[in-house]
Amino acid sequence: MRRFLVLLPLLLFAGVGVFFAYGLKRDPSNIPSQLINRPLPHFELAAIEGRDEGLASMDFGGEVMLLNVFASWCLSCQIEHPVLMELSRQNAVPIHGLNWKDKPGDGKAWLDRLGNPYTRIGDDWNGRVAIDLGVTGAPETFVIDRNGRVRYKFIGPITPQAWEEELAPLIEELRGQ
């Protein structure tokens, strides 16, 4: 019994240590989305300057699509952009864009300079739709299934590896459903 009592603080420390080690590994910016398995909230956004077609929640459904939140002021979006361009070249999946809180013209200038991977783009100039979607930062990408339901939220820039390992298999699976 005495032996055990002597070891007790060490055991407690080990227990707390394991707990904290687990906590350190978790990404605090990865906030679970409230929209998973629910339909997209209703929205209708005008087109950004220089484009004709805006984006509405009605545009989703029929086939699996991505909704990508981007902004010209967002550095990580610039890192992600070539990956989206490549996906659009391959016709991998339709990608719709939500231009988040850009000044008029900034979104267009950004796309003119880097290329446009999006099928339709909505201008969320005041960020209200982003809040309805529970967006915490850019870029974020929602995977929307054929029934217009949100199935997954990817936080941060999509890397080729993330596409291969996470998104492509999921999209393939959703297409089969």
Added chain:
Amino acid sequence: MRTFLLVLALLASSAAFAVEPDEVLDDPALEARARVIDAQLRCVVCQSQSISESNAPLAKDLRLLVRERLVEGDTDQQAIEYIVARYGDYVLLKPRLRSDTVFLWVFPAFILLAGLAAAGVYLRGRPQAPLAPLDDEDEEELRRIMEERG
């Protein structure tokens, strides 16, 4: 005296708000309610701050949204629910008491009680009163043992 004033000034400054002049509502009662709500909502960009303390653009948007809900006649609870519906329980700085958060709420009290119990057991195990002084017989015995050992 100068040190005292400095400390006082630093203490007073801790109540800084990030609310910008253009956000403040004309109705002071509504603004006061909005400030109370702001302090309970976590900024999802800079997570250890509430939206009332954060300068992040998203925190500003959320402050504006809270004010808009209040102006439209929401109760405090409804305004908070509006944000929670979009960002989840995560935005509440004070977690709700539910089956999956019971551990969080009960554990500190449990540890305190366990500590008190352990302390009680330990104290009880100790001798209650100081030892009585040796009587004559014991003194005699003690002297004999000491002598024996040389």
